[in-house]
Amino acid sequence: MDKTTLSALGEILGDRLRTDFETRTAYSFDALRKKFLPDAVGFPGDAAEVQRIVQLANRLRFPVVPRGAGTGFSGGSLPVHGGLVLSTERMDRILAIDTENLYAVVEPGVLTGALKEEVRKIGLFYPPDPASLKFSTIGGNIAECAGGMCAVKYGVTRDYVLALEAVLGTGELVRTGVVTMKGVAGYDLTRMLVGSEGTLGIITKATLKLIPLPESVTTLLALFPSNRHSADAVNAIVAARVTPAAMELMDRTAIDTVRETIPVDLPEGTRSALLIEVDGQELAVAREADRIAEACRSRGALEVRRASDAKGRDGLWTLRRSISPALRRVGAVKMNEDIVVPRSRLADMFDFLADLAARKRVTNVNFGHAGDGNVHVNFMVSGTDPDETRRAEEAVEEVFRAAVEMGGTITGEHGVGIIKAPFLEMEVGPMGISVMKRLKNCFDPNGILNPGKIFPEEAATAH
Amino acid sequence: MKDDELKEMAGLCAKCGTCRAVCTLYPHRRTENSAARGKVVILESALSGEDKDTAAVQEAMADCLLCGRCERECPNLVLYEELVMKARAALADEVGVPAWKSILFGKVMPRDGRMRALRKAGAAAARLLLKKVPSGSGLHYRFPAEFLTGGRTIPQLPAKGFIESLGKGEAASGDVLLFVGCVFDHFYPEVGRAAYETVKASGREVAVFREAACCGLPALVSGDRESALENIGANLRRLREAAPETIVFPCGSCLLMFKRNIPSLFKEGHPLHEDAAFVAERATDYASFILDSGVVDRLPEPPPAERPGEIGYHDSCHLTGTLGKGPEARRVLERAVGDAFAEMKGADLCCGYGGTFNIRDYPTSSKIGENKVKVAASGGTKVIAAGCSGCVLQMRDMAARVEPSMRVVHIAELVRRALARAK
Ligand SMILES: Cc1cc2nc3c(=O)[nH]c(=O)nc-3n(C[C@H](O)[C@H](O)[C@H](O)COP(=O)(O)OP(=O)(O)OC[C@H]3O[C@@H](n4cnc5c(N)ncnc54)[C@H](O)[C@@H]3O)c2cc1C
Ligand code: SF4
Ligand code: SF4
Numbered sequence: 001m002d003k004t005t006l007s008a009l010g011e012i013l014g015d016r017l018r019t020d021f022e023t024r025t026a027y028s029f030d031a032l033r034k035k036f037l038p039d040a041v042g043f044p045g046d047a048a049e050v051q052r053i054v055q056l057a058n059r060l061r062f063p064v065v066p067r068g069a070g071t072g073f074s075g076g077s078l079p080v081h082g083g084l085v086l087s088t089e090r091m092d093r094i095l096a097i098d099t100e101n102l103y104a105v106v107e108p109g110v111l112t113g114a115l116k117e118e119v120r121k122i123g124l125f126y127p128p129d130p131a132s133l134k135f136s137t138i139g140g141n142i143a144e145c146a147g148g149m150c151a152v153k154y155g156v157t158r159d160y161v162l163a164l165e166a167v168l169g170t171g172e173l174v175r176t177g178v179v180t181m182k183g184v185a186g187y188d189l190t191r192m193l194v195g196s197e198g199t200l201g202i203i204t205k206a207t208l209k210l211i212p213l214p215e216s217v218t219t220l221l222a223l224f225p226s227n228r229h230s231a232d233a234v235n236a237i238v239a240a241r242v243t244p245a246a247m248e249l250m251d252r253t254a255i256d257t258v259r260e261t262i263p264v265d266l267p268e269g270t271r272s273a274l275l276i277e278v279d280g281q282e283l284a285v286a287r288e289a290d291r292i293a294e295a296c297r298s299r300g301a302l303e304v305r306r307a308s309d310a311k312g313r314d315g316l317w318t319l320r321r322s323i324s325p326a327l328r329r330v331g332a333v334k335m336n337e338d339i340v341v342p343r344s345r346l347a348d349m350f351d352f353l354a355d356l357a358a359r360k361r362v363t364n365v366n367f368g369h370a371g372d373g374n375v376h377v378n379f380m381v382s383g384t385d386p387d388e389t390r391r392a393e394e395a396v397e398e399v400f401r402a403a404v405e406m407g408g409t410i411t412g413e414h415g416v417g418i419i420k421a422p423f424l425e426m427e428v429g430p431m432g433i434s435v436m437k438r439l440k441n442c443f444d445p446n447g448i449l450n451p452g453k454i455f456p457e458e459a460a461t462a463h
Numbered sequence: 464m465k466d467d468e469l470k471e472m473a474g475l476c477a478k479c480g481t482c483r484a485v486c487t488l489y490p491h492r493r494t495e496n497s498a499a500r501g502k503v504v505i506l507e508s509a510l511s512g513e514d515k516d517t518a519a520v521q522e523a524m525a526d527c528l529l530c531g532r533c534e535r536e537c538p539n540l541v542l543y544e545e546l547v548m549k550a551r552a553a554l555a556d557e558v559g560v561p562a563w564k565s566i567l568f569g570k571v572m573p574r575d576g577r578m579r580a581l582r583k584a585g586a587a588a589a590r591l592l593l594k595k596v597p598s599g600s601g602l603h604y605r606f607p608a609e610f611l612t613g614g615r616t617i618p619q620l621p622a623k624g625f626i627e628s629l630g631k632g633e634a635a636s637g638d639v640l641l642f643v644g645c646v647f648d649h650f651y652p653e654v655g656r657a658a659y660e661t662v663k664a665s666g667r668e669v670a671v672f673r674e675a676a677c678c679g680l681p682a683l684v685s686g687d688r689e690s691a692l693e694n695i696g697a698n699l700r701r702l703r704e705a706a707p708e709t710i711v712f713p714c715g716s717c718l719l720m721f722k723r724n725i726p727s728l729f730k731e732g733h734p735l736h737e738d739a740a741f742v743a744e745r746a747t748d749y750a751s752f753i754l755d756s757g758v759v760d761r762l763p764e765p766p767p768a769e770r771p772g773e774i775g776y777h778d779s780c781h782l783t784g785t786l787g788k789g790p791e792a793r794r795v796l797e798r799a800v801g802d803a804f805a806e807m808k809g810a811d812l813c814c815g816y817g818g819t820f821n822i823r824d825y826p827t828s829s830k831i832g833e834n835k836v837k838v839a840a841s842g843g844t845k846v847i848a849a850g851c852s853g854c855v856l857q858m859r860d861m862a863a864r865v866e867p868s869m870r871v872v873h874i875a876e877l878v879r880r881a882l883a884r885a886k
Contacts, residue, residue, distance in 0.1 A: 021508075021519065022505050025513075089494070
């Protein structure tokens with residue numbers, strides 16, 4: 001970026017434009033842990049400023065990369081071609097909560113957890129629950145279409161976005177959607193923007209659907225001798241016509257990893273575990289929990305534990321919650337993929353992974369949202385052995401291929417970003433890519449917004 | 464800048480961003496730079512040689528309260544506080560201690576012995592440095608704007624420190640040793656006194672550690688490794704010689720130093736490793752001692768409070784947060800003041816002192832501290848009890864600014880009062 005560009009940006013942002021090396025460094029990464037230095041970092045305070053920035057970018061041709069909290073796993077907020085990182089940190093107000101029509105209007109920089117907490121106080125519920133909810137933003141959640149544990153019952157971010165205000169790549173401000181439950185006027189531009197990873201428009205305001213807060217929750221932990229058994233139990237639970245609010249599967253690798261760091265008391269022979277939650281009205285919850293426990297036992301559960309009070313539930317969650325921290329001890333670098341397969345193919349996927357890890361001689365740890373078929377596949381590598389890294393990379397590619405072949409997807413919630421761009425075509429095909437590129441061209445003809453993402457390109461290398 | 468140990472420590476960070484949402488400083492800066500993740504990345508950039516502006520990196524590392532909230536929430540067990548302290552030391556080795564910190568060491572937190580000298584010159588120095596201002600509760604002084612950022616109320620240096628006030632031969636020997644700490648010796652001798660008398664109520668022989676040098680924390684967090692090591696070495700030697708069974712710390716920050724920071728400085732193989740372990744093993748916080756030594760059982764049944772719930776307990780970052788000593792203090796308070804004690808609103812909010820951060824950026828330190836006191840007051844608290852010297856110093860200053868009727872005390876003062884009832 002040259003002086004003229006920086007001073008023009010400075011005119012819009014004043015001291016909310018930073019060009020010092022330390023700030024640029026602090027904004028050069030996200031949770032993918034790759035590093036690309038931006039030329040400058042801007043902190044606009046409202047949609048008008050965002051608009052002026054994008055208009056300027058069209059005139060002077062520099063990349064604008066939206067960034068929420070930088071917790072993405074696919075490199076979405078990395079400025080791979082330099083330019084301006086546009087942080088939404090200062091646009092973090094909850095503008096309105098409508099308790100009659102059940103929706104909230106927020107700025108993009110609001111932390112998801114903060115919104116959930118605010119509406120919970122008045123008996124309402126914003127269900128999307130990525131594990132990063134306490135520290136990721138609504139804008140980032142929408143742009144990645146973040147999901148979470150409760151997706152099996154409540155769906156993902158997409159299902160709660162009613163309307164958006166966004167600045168397109170052209171610098172034009174557009175308002176999409178309606179605040180009502182129904183609405184079919186024209187193309188669904190709202191859904192177009194959801195999951196678009198900051199490549200089509202910068203979301204400046206979001207209207208989100210709220211629902212009544214469930215009155216009670218019960219947690220169950222079912223322990224099984226194998227993944228086959230738990231996958232069977234998942235199907236049995238679904239067949240028993242119960243929809244849990246969460247259904248998390250941990251395989252042997254995950255359980256063993258946790259056991260290496262903290263003592264967990266599990267029955268002899270535990271090789272797989274299901275953590276299940278049901279919520280709703282108290283009586284109904286108790287009945288559903290009974291049915292789930294029954295389904296698990298009938299499919300060979302070694303033991304089923306159950307709790308409804310906060311402390312007991314917290315105890316049951318320990319195993320699941322300890323996986324990520326424990327993983328760090330297994331290998332220095334984690335290749336973390338989030339594939340999805342149809343629920344009925346879960347057991348096949350786990351078998352495939354066990355075989356693959358043995359073939360490629362890499363440490364592999366799996367856990368995930370069994371209720372919706374989303375598996376977090378982790379390959380742990382030391383980072384110091386190039387051959388091991390190569391074997392792991394090959395394994396990742398095989399996993400993607402297998403997921404697509406089983407009728408699933410290469411990414412359930414983390415997005416394509418830079419890391420999955422080379423594999424996009426594997427899933428959507430050349431025609432899919434071609435249509436997407438034409439759409440991109442329509443929203444952002446000059447390629448201003450978040451260049452280098454989603455679509456494969458050669459140039460981008462981390463430094 | 465090159466340092467393999469730092470590199471390895473920083474390498475544990477997964478850049479997940481958990482820390483930013485809990486950072487005490489973040490809401491005031493609103494940039495990544497202020498939270499742990501940003502600091503780790505800036506440090507890594509310096510370590511790899513990419514960022515060569517050592518002074519700027521030093522500034523970035525200085526902008527932190529070392530409150531440890533980030534570290535407690537970090538899922539990847541990054542030892543953030545240690546990392547920053549070590550980084551500050553490594554940077555100071557390269558470019559020296561920042562100018563504003565030299566002021567601090569020369570004038571406010573002098574090393575062993577110098578505080579006494581300063582107080583002797585006492586009134587005169589104070590007149591030079593401090594401008595008298597009227598205030599509701601006793602005499603307070605304020606630094607003139609030119610000296611630091613201005614607006615601060617600090618206690619008048621009393622004529623005599625606590626240790627100085629001890630009679631010859633008083634508290635000279637015993638298997639329990641009281642480590643009073645600079646602030647409770649020099650600024651608030653009444654706290655030193657209260658701690659001493661209540662610890663003595665255990666019936667055990669109590670010696671006050673008279674030869675104490677500063678615990679070294681202010682120097683360590685400033686990257687002044689040399690002064691820190693000098694003080695630490697002197698303390699460890701003398702403590703080892705005194706060979707007490709128990710060492711009681713009324714100040715949580717001094718305790719943290721001996722319990723955690725010093726042992727991590729002197730790992731296995733270091734000549735001072737054994738001494739450090741010896742002291743760490745015997746070091747205990749004030750409240751735990753009062754509980755374990757049975758002082759608490761000697762307190763008379765507290766009478767029903769006139770104003771129930773007016774006394775709250777402040778969770779100091781170091782004492783409750785890092786060392787996990789919150790429940791003990793509460794149990795002591797429940798016994799000492801009965802239902803006058805109640806959980807305080809915002810008990811775990813940092814007071815904003817942050818050791819030297821208060822000197823570096825007084826306006827921000829004040830905003831954090833004023834908020835702390837206001838939140839407490841909004842929940843009905845009238846008296847804040849704490850167990851750490853920095854917190855007491857800071858919250859008294861903040862109360863004077865925004866809630867003049869709020870009192871801030873050390874829990875020992877309340878225990879002492881309860882004991883007096885027994886007589
Ligand atoms: C520990 C951890 C756990 C996680 N768990 C989950 C999980 O369970 N489920 C899940 O789905 N994800 C999870 N994630 C990934 C990540 O938190 C999500 O992708 C999240 O939605 C990113 O939000 P963010 O605010 O950090 O956005 P960023 O990472 O800053 O940005 C993400 C993308 O959104 C774009 N963007 C950001 N703001 C805007 C805006 N206002 N307008 C347009 N585009 C924008 C960026 O350009 C980028 O492409 C996890 C991450 C971590 C570190
Ligand atoms: S919480 Fe820990 S691992 Fe995560 S970014 Fe902060 S310091 Fe790094
Ligand atoms: S120690 Fe406190 S102020 Fe410093 S980065 Fe951590 S949370 Fe923020």
